Amino acid sequence: MNTGISRPEEAGTDNSRHKELDVLALVCNWCTYTAADLAGVTRLHYPAQVRLIRFMCTGMIDMRYILSCFLDGADGVFIGGCHPGDCHYLTGNLKARVRIKGIRPVLESVGIPPQRLRLEWIGASEGKKLQEDLTSFARVIEQLGPSDYKGMNLV
Amino acid sequence: MHNFSLIETRGDAGKAVSMLLARLLEQNMVQAVIVPAAVPPSVLPMTRLLNNPADLDQTSPLAPVAGVSAATQAAKISRGPQEIKIAAVLRPCEIRALVELHKLNQAQLDNLLVIGLECPGRLENQDYIDLQDQNQDLDQRFYRDEDLQSRIAITCRSCIDFLPENAHLNICVLGLDLDQQAGIAWDEGPGADAARALELKPGQEPGERGRAVDSLRSQRESAREEVMSRSRETISSSSGLQSMIAHCLGCFNCQRACPVCFCRECVCSREAFEQNLEMLHTRAGRTGGIRLPAGMTMFHLTRLAHMAHACVGCGQCSSVCPIHIPVADIFRTVAAATQKELDYKAGRSPEEPIPHLNFSTEGDQ
Amino acid sequence: MKEAARALVMGGGVSGLKAAMDLARAGCSVFLAEKQAVPAGLLLGLDRQFPSNHCGLCRVLPPDPSGRTWQACMRRGFGHPGIEFFPGFEVQDIQGSPGNMSATLIRQTLMVDSDKCNACMQCVEVCPVHMPDLFSTGQIPVKAISRAAPHRPPHHLAISLEACTLCGRCRDACREGAIDLDAAREEKVLDNLDFAVLASGVEYCLPEVYNLYQSAAHADVITTLDFEALLSSAGTDIMRPSDGRPVRRAAWVQCAGSRSLKLEADHCSGICCMISLKQASLAREKDIQCSIFYMDMRTSGRDWQKYLDRAREKGVELIRCRPHSIEQVPEEQILRIPHAPSPGNQQDRDFDLVVLSVGRDPAWKPPEYAGREGVFTSPGSRRVLDIARSIIAASATAATALGEDRQESLPDQEAKDQDQVHSRVLVVGAGPAGLSAALTLAAGNIPVVLVEQKDHLGGHGLSNISPEQRKEVQDLAARAMEHKLVQVYPSAAVISCTGPAGGFKSRIRDSSGDEKEILHGAAVLATGGRAAPVARQEDRTADIFEYSRRIFAAGNSGEAPESVIFILCHNTRQEPANYCSRVCCSLALKSCLQTLSLRPEAEVTVFYRDIMVQGDDEELYTRARSEGVRFIPYSPDAPPSLEAKDGKIRVKGSDPYLSEESEYEAEQLVLAPGVVPAAGSEMARIFNVHSSAEGFLCEADAKYRPVESGRAGIFICGLARNPVPFKEAVLEGRAAAMSALGLLKQGLDSRLQTFVRVKPALCSLCGLCLEACPFKARYAHEETGAMAVDPLACRGCGACVAVCPNKASAWSEQLEENVHELN
Amino acid sequence: MNSTEVLSHTDLSGPGGGGNPAQICLGCGTCASACPMTGIEGFDPRRIVRLGQLGRFEELGESSLAWLCTMCGRCQEGCPMDVRITDMIREARDLGGEKTVPQAIGKGIEMFMETGNNLGLPDEDFGFIVEDVAEELTEEPGFEDFVLPVDKEDARLLFTLHNKLVNTQNEDLKHWWKILHAAGESWTLPGSRWEGVNWGFFSGQDQVLKAGVDTIVGNMERLRSRGLMYPE
Incomplete structure (x- = not known):
């Protein structure tokens, strides 16, 4: 996946570069992406290191996308979908949930702590929740520091 | 299993079991049998399909080796026409793989009479060939020679799931003097039908069996704990993981040998040929070039992500690795964590749904 | 028939959008006028919707081949390739006759040029006209010039011309020259329209106008619409409007502005009970103490009673008493509601916030052109409807408009199957819903196979107590029998259905046991329902359906018993049949009135839990009371007990007003056990769709796609889907047909998008x-x-x-x- | 205006035309929420309406329920169905007959019918009391010229009294007179049959109510007053 994270001039596993932590937010078009729009409109700021990637549905987020994010140097991956019952595609969000549940132990086993991957339900009207969730996630990632896989150029 | 019967082996347990299989064919309980057999000039017993009772003479149902996992072939053949019922002699890990394949629509369990084999472990293929040169009756000796048993495949040494489950009929070897007797166990249903056809009389199960099983299990458990904690520690950092898989040749043997990896062609093997030069070019500039084929870490992680829930711990992946990467150790370690998290055990039950298809609205994120 | 009719849809709320999209899908050129700057109407402010308690307007949108719906949250705007949208315009008048109508649109909202606007907000600052702060987070003052919608970016400003005084201060303050007040006088004329659909909704009751509960004097007495804004998750906690302090205790007062002869509002708006329950449930999540003051909790739908149970579990308190007044406690910022939850027991309860549950404005009237020829009014523009019913009504109205437009010239040959899509539709069940569906499809040039289990068409419609409705069904049945495009299979059943939408293969077995395979592109399931069985002691007991048929049978010359007792909600609205059947209350009231009209001295007693009549049916209840029917409420924990003795029925029940046990004697006992689906789970199995525990077929989305099953190409309607009265069954049938028609049209036009x-x-x-x-x-x-x-x-x-x-x-x-x- | 006209306002036919005014009751509880007496000795307007609905008027008249009501009318004002609750209570009280009328009211009515006021106060005594109060008032600064207008013809307002103002709280009379004096109002106090309180309203006895109204109407006709004032 071309996440555009790694910038040649920043390569390496320099722990001092906390400010350069990368958080990718894979969000669903209908709910969470709209919430992000709303957050923008309401002038709610979320941390600058978060990059939003829009999917039609969290149910189309392949486990491999998540792996790619981490191997490509992401320090945190945030997934935002519709609340259960709200999915535009009925159960996409629930599929995302079980997939994430399944991939967390894989990530944890290979040195990517589960806190680096978070799933939140954020409805289209919940701009505020988007801000809160992304902020708190970014804070957790800041505390964890750079990912072990950062700069390994494994993809 | 509820019913147990002892059969006389007269010094050759393998032969005694073969005869039972032949009788199943004679009684038309099944129309074919899948069982390991080494047909000259081969010395390595391989999965073989037979339908003539007379041919059972040449089979080695108890041979302590599995050329490849028989699950793959048993699964494929079970999808054939309904009217041909097949008996398959399978190791516990093979049955587990078969159950997983059944859930993925790759096997038709209804067409099979599954005969499980209690498994003290299997020898690596090359070891089996080598040891056979030195031991005329390797198949029989293996069961009484602890030294031979200690040479089983590395994955088997720490396997705790050595008793067959979900079989219709079990061949019991633990705690028995195979030169005298072997055991057959069964439950109600197709197993009992078969037992009736074989004229097996239910009897008392010898007490030594329980003790033998317990002792093997505790020995295996401590071995397993040791292996797992070592590999857990190693792979739990990017450098540790890299040190293990750095020499991966990208041969995809592990994927092909894996009985539960059911894709006709792995997405990663395809990608290895489809890599986008432009992208690689950009990336190569970042840190000291890029290894080709790229994406081997991605390959292993993908396989873990896709199949960790279904890993049955057979160790075939390690066995086939040309440069001895302990693939199975990595896999089993991750599988243990994954299956625990998903409250799932690969091969436990054909009824247990694949966890990734459980879209329940219950529970939280 | 013209291939592409030119249709005007008036109103861009959920009804208007649905009608417009359906018509566009059926091949019409659609013009959509909405007086606000943005579509979605009221829903734009409903961030949290029953039953999921989240928003979801996007789910009404089809996946659009042009890819435009990738952006299509209504909050971001609305684009549809088949619809020309006129935001800010209201229809002033419609002239001409169908096929050649012309509509005059007048600007009601003026959009500021968003290319020039740099969102400095100076204009809002200087605007002297303050507006009610509906649906905003309260962070930015709402003026005559304001943001077009709460969720739109600030540079999407709009001027409400209803409020604007054209003083020009905003124009003068704008340094970018983005405001052109001269455009305010804009008028548009749309010519050559074939028909128009009116879907502009109704006006809500404003408590100040009717001086309800002195709301104008209390800043913390608000309406349910205001509370939606407080609930909006874009905001923070729920604060009091008066002093911004967090709300800890809130009350909802039902029926504000309705169910009152004093206000000349003898109607029920039908949705307010659910709105209050939803709001209170959500407020409970914020740990607010919630009390609802009500008279009858009208949870009248398949899933609504269960929603009420969940609300109760969450701690929402229901108080059965209509308060007389709300008192401001002097010195304290507290609103006190004296009330008497049970006879002889008066209490005061203090709240920080009181929400008046308002519905339709009693004085509201539809626009003058509503009744003209060629103008089709959606039922949602006659009374308040919830989202699902609005959607159904809008689809059905679009279907009626299309059908009438096409009646003139039916083609004499079957439409050809194209692209391997079979244009035929299988309709299962020939009751009111199935017949309506079949004829709607046939009118849309779609051949229909109509399968009915009985040997005749009409279903329960034939035993309807209303002669007009019986006649309607008989007409439908006769038309279906005669229609060239409708192939009728009486005494037959569908036994299997395989294949994908567009290419279903079904087997039909007729009465002689012969089987036939039918290829069809879609199916409409309308297998109806029946009365739930009752255990009857003797012939003095009848269910409400039998009794009503009997008493209405002889017109006004029949005989009526001298005394009759009705027990409503008999073994229903509780597990395992925990839903309201919606038809029993009004049928019971009609039967009471008929009994009294046949025998004025008859003693009529009704035991009830909640009287569930909605809309103008409230008048039935009022009339029944004023004509002397005794109504005795009971609780499901203590239902009246029955006994048959000496040829009479004796019912023991307690009269809560008098706190006394009484014994009532009657010649006739009538029980209302509700309705159950006739073949739900069987249909669910054959067609591989979901059904509820009670056997009702389930829709893909309870709100926005009510007649679609989860399986594409299979549509569900009428009693098979949920308990509905006759008129709604007809609407559901038409709506299901409209959806099927749209789906097949899409396929036939080869506009397939393969993802x-x-x-x-x-x-x-x-x-x-x-x-x-x-x-x-x-x-x-x-x-x-x-x-x-x-x-x-x-x-x-x-x-x-x-x-x-x-x-x-x-x-x-x-x-x-x-x-x-x-x- | 005569008393028959007053009574015609107590039209008890219900909006549905059924005749029983209570039948249309929705049981909503607005009345009980409004009533100051709800809960006192089990009182609740809904009970009264229910009995009325069931046609049990006599039972209602005989019960103490009917007599707990203060006739304030808040229930009737709030009723969304326009049930004439207080009117109905009057009717019920009447149906109970004289024996059910509470003693204090019954005594007062008896006095009124005999003497024209509920206290049975002779006109001389009344004259003495009010003159005495008027005299006291002239002693106050600004009211030196106050003259009590008793039985003055052609005054604009007829000023009737609550018997309490004569009996125990005659100080209060001064407040009223002061206001009238300061406003320069043209008014008069009847020298006899001055009672303003009409206990027939409470007892439900129409003939008493009529007598009470007749008293006032008679005074107004006699003194040719154009307006009526009743301080309570």
Whole structure:
């Protein structure tokens, strides 16, 4: 996946570069992406290191996308979908949930702590929740520091 | 299993079991049998399909080796026409793989009479060939020679799931003097039908069996704990993981040998040929070039992500690795964590749904 | 018939949008006028909707081949290739006759030029006209010039011309010259219209106008619409409007502005009970103490009673008493509600906030042109409807408009099947819903196969107590029998249905046991319902359906018993049949009135839990009371007990007003056990769709796609889906037909969008994609067993792609480019 | 205006035309929420309406329920169905007959019918009391010229009294007179049959109510007053 994270001039596993932590937010078009729009409109700021990637549905987020994010140097991956019952595609969000549940132990086993991957339900009207969730996630990632896989150029 | 019967082996347990299989064919309980057999000039017993009772003479149902996992072939053949019922002699890990394949629509369990084999472990293929040169009756000796048993495949040494489950009929070897007797166990249903056809009389199960099983299990458990904690520690950092898989040749043997990896062609093997030069070019500039084929870490992680829930711990992946990467150790370690998290055990039950298809609205994120 | 009718839809709320989209899908050129700057009407402010308690307006949108719906949250705007949208315009007048109508549109909202505007907000600052702060987070003052919608970016400003005084201060303050007040006088004329659909909704009651509960004097007495704004998750906690302090205790007062002869409002708005329950449930999540003051909790639908039970579990308190007044406690910022929850027991309860549950403005009247020829009024523009019913009503109205437009010139040959899409539709069940569906489809030039279990058409419609409605059903049945495009199979049943939408294969077995295979593109299931069985002691007991039939049978010359006792909600609205059947209350009231009209001295007693009449049916209840019917409420924990003795029925029950046990004697006992689906679970099995525990067929989305089952191409309506009265069954039938018609039109026009494909060489046939597809768009090919995609059903969610480990299931080539970046 | 006209306002036919005014009751509880007496000795307007609905008027008249009501009319004002609750209570009280009328009211009515006021106060005594109060008032600064207008013809307002103002709280009379004096109002106090309180309203006895109204109407006709004032 071309996440555009790694910038040649920043390569390496320099722990001092906390400010350069990368958080990718894979969000669903209908709910969470709209919430992000709303957050923008309401002038709610979320941390600058978060990059939003829009999917039609969290149910189309392949486990491999998540792996790619981490191997490509992401320090945190945030997934935002519709609340259960709200999915535009009925159960996409629930599929995302079980997939994430399944991939967390894989990530944890290979040195990517589960806190680096978070799933939140954020409805289209919940701009505020988007801000809160992304902020708190970014804070957790800041505390964890750079990912072990950062700069390994494994993809 | 509820019913147990002892059969006389007269010094050759393998032969005694073969005869039972032949009788199943004679009684038309099944129309074919899948069982390991080494047909000259081969010395390595391989999965073989037979339908003539007379041919059972040449089979080695108890041979302590599995050329490849028989699950793959048993699964494929079970999808054939309904009217041909097949008996398959399978190791516990093979049955587990078969159950997983059944859930993925790759096997038709209804067409099979599954005969499980209690498994003290299997020898690596090359070891089996080598040891056979030195031991005329390797198949029989293996069961009484602890030294031979200690040479089983590395994955088997720490396997705790050595008793067959979900079989219709079990061949019991633990705690028995195979030169005298072997055991057959069964439950109600197709197993009992078969037992009736074989004229097996239910009897008392010898007490030594329980003790033998317990002792093997505790020995295996401590071995397993040791292996797992070592590999857990190693792979739990990017450098540790890299040190293990750095020499991966990208041969995809592990994927092909894996009985539960059911894709006709792995997405990663395809990608290895489809890599986008432009992208690689950009990336190569970042840190000291890029290894080709790229994406081997991605390959292993993908396989873990896709199949960790279904890993049955057979160790075939390690066995086939040309440069001895302990693939199975990595896999089993991750599988243990994954299956625990998903409250799932690969091969436990054909009824247990694949966890990734459980879209329940219950529970939280 | 003109191939592409020119249709005007008035109103851009949920009804208008649905009607417009349906008409566009059926091939019309649609003009949509909405007086606000943005579509979605009231819903724009409903961030949290029953039953999921979240928003979801986007779910009404179809996946749009042009890709425009990728942006289509209504908050971001609305674009549809078949609809010309006129935001800010209201229809002033309509002239002419169908086929040649012209409509005059007048600007009601003026949009500021967003290319020039730099969102400095100076204009809002200087605007002297303050507006009610509906649906905003309260952070920015609402003026005559304001943001177009709460969720729109600030540079999307709009001027409400209803409020604007054209003083020009905003124009003068704008340094960018983005405001052109001269455009305010804009008028548009649309000519050559074939018909118009009125879907502009109703006006809500403003408590100040009727001086309800002195609301104007209390800042903290608000309406349910105001409370939606407080609930909006864009905001923070729920604060009091008066002093901004957090609300800890809130009350809802039901029926503000309705169910009152004093206000000349003898109607029930029908949705307010659910709105209050929803609001209180959500407020409970914020740990607010919630009390609802009510008279009858009208949870009248398939899932609503259960929603009430959940609200109770969450701690919402229900107080059965209509308060007289709300008192401001001097010195303290507290609102006190004296009330008497049970006779002889008066209490005061203090609240920080009181929400008046308002419905339709009693004085509201539809626009003058509503009744003109060629103007089709959606029922949602006659009374208040919830979202699902609005959607159904809008679809049905669009269907009626289309049907009438086409009646003139039916083609004499069947439409040809194209693109392997069979244009035929299978309709199962020939009651009011099924017949309406069949004739709507036939009018739309779609051949229909109508299968009915009985040997005649009409179903329960034939035993309807209303002669007009019986006549309507008989007419429908006669028309269906005669229609060239409707093939009727009486005494027959469907025994199997396989294949994908557009290419279903069903087997039909007729009374002689012969089987026949039918190819069809879609199916409408309208298998209806029946009365739930009652245990009857003797013939003095009848269910409400039998009794009403008997008493209405002889017109006004029949005989009535001298005394009759009704027990409503008999063994229903509680587990295992925990739903309101919606038809029994009004049928009981009509029967009471008929009994009294046949025998004025008759003693009529009704035991009830909640009287569930809605809309203008409230008048029935009022009339029944004023004519002397005794109504005695009971609680499900203590239902009246029955005894048959000496040829009389004796009912023991307690009169809560008098706190006394009484024994009532009657010649006739009438029980209302509710209705159950006739063949729900059986249909669910044959057609592979979901059904509820009670056997009702379940829709894909309770609010926005009410007549679509989860399986593409299978539509559900009428009693088979949920308990509905006659008129609604007809609407549901038409709506289901409209959806089927749209789906097939889409296929016939080859505007198919294939989102995903299967690469057979890679496919292991594991079937994970079958399980993952939420729309059942995946199927194994009947002969080859290969996985296939039904383009009519696929909505492009990608679940099949994600679940396939080796991407044998892949994005279509067109889409792959887009997705490639991610892969 | 005569008393028959007053009574015609107590039209008890219900909006549905059924005749029983209580039948249309919705049981909503607005009346009980409004009533100051709800809960006192089990009182609740809904009970009264229910009995009325069931046609049990006599039972209602005989019960103490009917007599707990203060006739304030808040229930009737709030009723969304326009049930004439207080009117109905009057009717019920009447149906109970004289024996059910509470003693204090019954005594007062008896006095009124005999003497023209509920206290049975002779006109001389009344004259003495009010003159005495008027005299006291002239002693106050600004009211030196106050003259009590008793039985003055052609005054604009007829000023009737609550018997309490004469009996125990005659100080209060001064407040009223002061206001009238300061406003320069043209008014008069009847020298006899001055009672303003009409206990027939409470007892439900129409003939008493009529007598009470007749008293006032008679005074107004006699003194040719154009307006009526009743301080309570």
